Amino acid sequence: MANLKPRRRWIQFSPTRSTRRVVSHSTRFRFEPGLLCSGRIIAARMRKKVDERIRTLIENGVKLRHRSMFVIIGDKSRDQIVNLHHMLSKAVIKSNPSVLWCYKDKLDISSHKKKRTKQLKRLRERGQLDPEKLDAFSRLLDVGRVTHCLYKDSERILGNTFGMCILQDFEALTPNLLARTIETVEGGGMIVLILRSLTSLTSLCTMVMDVHDRFRTESHSEAAGRFNERFLLSIASCKACVVMDDELNILPLSSHIRSITPVPTEMDSEGLSEAERELKILKDELSDDFPVGPLIKKCCTLDQGKAVVTFFDAILDKALRSIVALIASRGRGKSAALGLAVAGAVAAGYSNIYITAPSPDNLKTFFEFVCKGFDALEYKEHLDYDVVKSANPDFKKAIVRINIIKQHRQTIQYIQPHEHEKLSQVELLVIDEAAAIPLPVVKSLLGPYLVFLSSTVSGYEGTGRSLSLKLLQQLDEQSRAPSTGLDGSLSGCLFKKIELNESIRYASGDPIESWLNGLLCLDVATSLPNPSCHPPPSECDLYYVNRDTLFSYHKDSELFLQRMMALCVSSHYKNSPNDLQLLADAPAHHLFVLLGPVDESQSKLPDILCVIQVCLEGQISQSSALKSLRDGHSPYGDQIPWKFCEQFRDIEFPHLSGARIVRIAVHPNAMKMGYGSAAVELLTRYFEGQISPILEADNEADVEHSPIRVTEAAEKVSMLEEQVKPRTNLPPLLVPLNERRPERLHYIGVSFGLTLDLFRFWRKQNFAPFYVSQIPSAVTGEHTSMLLKPLKNDELEVNESEELGFFAPFYKDFRIRFSKLLSDKFKKMDYKLAMSVLNPKINFTGIDSSDGFLKTLDGVLSPFDMERLRVFTNNMTDFNLVYDICKTLAHQYFEEKIPVSLSYVQASVLLCLGLQETEFSSIERQMQLERGQIHSLLLKVLRELYKYLNGIAAKEIELTRPRLQRRVLEPHNVSVDDDLREGAKQVEEQMMEEKTEGSMDAEFQEYVIGDKEAEALKHSKIPASGIVSIESAKLENQNGSAKSTKKRSKDKHSSESKSKSSKKRKA
DSSP, rough: TTTTTOOOOOEEOOOTTTSSSEEEOOOOOEEOOTTEEEEEOOEEOOOOOHHHHHHHHHHHHOOOOTEEEEEEESGGGGHHHHHHHHHHHHHSSOOOOOOOEESSSOOSSSSSHHHHHHHHHHHHHTTOHHHHHHHHHHHHHHHHEEEEEEGGGGGGGGTOOOOEEOOOOOOOOOOHHHHHHHTTTTEEEEEEEESSSSSSSSSGGGGOOOTHHHOOSSSSSOOOHHHHHHHHHHHHOOOOOOEEEEEBBBBBGGGGGOOOOOOOOOTTTTTTOHHHHHHHHHHTTTTTTTTTHHHTTOOOHHHHHHHHHHHHHHHHHOOOEEEEEEETTSSHHHHHHHHHHHHHHTTTTOEEEEOOOOOOGGHHHHHHHHHHHHHHHOOOTTTEEEEOOOOOOGGTTEEEEEOOSSOOOOEEEEETTTTTEEEOOOOOEEEGGGGSSSSHHHHOOOSSSSSEEEEEESSSSSOOTTTIIIIHHHHHHHHGGGGGGGSSSTOEEEEEEEESSSSSSSSSOOOOHHHHHHTTSSSSSSGGGOOOOOGGHHHHHHHHHHHHHHHHHHHHEEEEEEHHHHHHHOOSOOOOOOHHHHHHOOTTTEEEEOOOOOOTTTSSOEEEEEEEEEEEEEEEOHHHHHEEEEEEOOSOOOOHHHHHHHHHHHHHHSSSSSEEEEEEEEEEEGGSSSSSHHHHHHHHHHHHSSSOOOOOOOOOOOOOOOOOOOSSOOOOOTTTTTOOOOOOOOOEEEEGGGSOOOOOEEEEEEEEEOOHHEEEEEEEEOEEEEEEEEEEEETTTOOOEEEEEEOOOOOOOTTTTTGGGHHHHHHHHHHHHHHHHTTTTTTTTOHHHHHHHOOOOOOOOTTTOOTTSOOOTTTTHHHHHHHHHHHHHHHSSSSGEEEEEHHHHHHHHHOOOOOOOHHHHHHHHHIIIISOOOHHHHHHHHHTOHHHHHHHHHHHHHHHHHHHHHHHHHHHHHHHHHHOOOOOOOOOOOOHHHHHHHHHHHHHHHHHHHHHHHHSSSGGGGGGHHHHHHHHHHOOOTTTTOOOOOOOHHHHHHHHHHHHHHHHHHHHHHHHHHHHHHHHHOO
């Protein structure tokens, strides 16, 4: 102890006390309790002075309401959390800041108090803990307001605010999670990123991220680390970010912090900034106005207060013809302003208020501020209003309705974006997060009522500038010149636009916000310049973009990347920061850009006219395809092969190689000029080998297969000496297609939400559908569709007469299935879209007879059906008599079995009535036709169809028609005269026979004396009277004869009656 140095003053921080303790003893050693054994010192630790630049950065952030960020690298980085939290709590001069601790799946020390006590006891018994540091950390968890959150549950922290955010398990982070968690930190707060098990900063670029598992496919398994490389290089440019080791030593990467100095704070005598003072004046001016006065007191910024006032002016107007659009970046208080405005609308007497958003989860803040507005207006829950939560499990018990009963029946009701038919009685419609809803859906929601629009121009939940670039621009033009409105129903409406620039959680000019926007390309609206010229599409060229150079963080590469992402954001209605990581690291993804003629003499970057993102798919083994069919589960990636295999149960198609166009974006000021079609055509020619020879399988030399390293030489030095700089020997950013050999592909596919304009664009490029989802999206109301275009390839044997090659039989099967589903799953689909998907042949002029046409009606229509159809075509009966026949004929016609030429309108009527089974009233609304016109068109169609069917099957129908049996009258072989003579002859012969028997008349025959009587007379005596009585045998014969005669008479009468009845039956 005699060799110790002189006294020095050292700062010791206590996490449980609000004062600093100065140690002025003659020693710099601290003896830990329990570390003395037999009078000997077992261990001693020396306290180290914290770098003042760290304290200065924290204090400057608190004064300016700016956030600061610390990246701690090392296995013991968790031990420094207590010190940083203590420094932050000392700087804010208030209670301990709340802490958000995000992790992947497991914490080193449990967040549960009892479990943590048992865990610490086990660690203490094993000798695996540092008592001083662990006790301080435990007290932070006990006393501090710490919220633990799994990354997978990070959605539940949206709308919350914390003073400190700790992010561990870097491998589980995604751009979405990074932005979502950092945006919860308030001004003056701190973000701490913990990186463990890193031997050097460059090892971060080769770290395997969890999300890479989703990027890998069976044929592309090597994921790159370009996003991490760019993340690491961007940290060096962030003025409020410090990279340290686990002993709080600042690394050379944060050399910009060397010159940091404390900043003064400019406030007035009341301690308010200029913006806060103006907000206070506004609140004082409106304090006596009801209901805007109590509501304006809930506003946090001046921009938000002005927005609420503008909303309330439109509410009090009562004209119900205004559209107010609120545009801002993330975290500016848009939903809060809408909620306060709706509360004011209820107080103003509005009865039917509808709110729509992509999901009810997006309306959490909105409904929260509606209730806060009710509280300010002295509404009591359960007495004046009731909050109703959804029973739909997909909505996770989100609020979907508020019923108000204070003045009269009033309702605030949530509807899904595609349910615009429910807006018949609406007075006020609020559209929140309108940029995440497709533009056609937003247009369908507008109408003759008051509309409030809220849109995020840039953010992390999903944004798109098509709303601000198209719809708002049209609305603005309409307000200036009502005659040029979007639609007749919207003519004469008033349009107002509000922008919020001041953030609520933190002050303007926050360096962390600028860094995050640059890293994730969130605020790229200003990065898209207008094209200097619009060259003809035939003069434009398609270039391959090298992703190693694009994400190298060079100045020109960054500018090009920002412009590319701005193009994608402006053209696509839903974007996410995760798309950037997919674009950077996914091994199967490639980028192409369409540029005009490049002037090499100029040093500026060329204008980007179109961007295409392509994903290579296929080359799946047969065993994997069989396993997928057996399990009913498709792995990540390879969307088209798996869906094709599932729909057609074909295990050969997944083995083919193809490319899926993930995204195609055209410059907003160059729409409808043919640049998209030109880019797709050049891409098709490129993959068919028409621009450059096709890459062979045994020579896959890709220009991107360069090692991913930040430093040019992997210098094995410590982190305190490691220099991290962008690479210098990078390949060119843009590669002409004739200098890069394409992959050998069999097809190009695309997948998108089915809309009429998009489908017509891809059909124009000769893409044909093979799948349309039967269940529409709950958010957009669109059916997911997949289209495919076969490429010219020598490996497949196809019929050269088939335009679609090997895909022709699959496309035919799809059309048959789709036509059968139109009456059920696609019943509500627009008839124009259904006609485009079916793409029927309606012009048969000049086409000869084909084997595919109907030749017989056997099994299609019966003769009775043809007779009913004939009667209807002659206007002799109602349509109900032939409704079933119309459905049969529609299926036959759209399967191209009846070669009858129809007009587009006639075919559309046949599709609506026969395939979709639509009511006449619905057809009237869709086609804008009168019912009489529809009947006339239908009559013409059925006449043409009957004419063809009757022509091919007239004889067949005649033969199969049932008839009565007719008696055939033929002449006798004997003439009438001969017959009469023959009859006379027979009569004469009969008369002659009667004469030969005796000349006596028949009536005296019974008195003739026979032989027996004569013999008896001989032996008898004749009395005097002359009458002799003898026994005669004639009497017995006579009686028997009489009986037989009677019987013969009876039999004759019976035979005559039978003959008559038989004649009657024949008659």
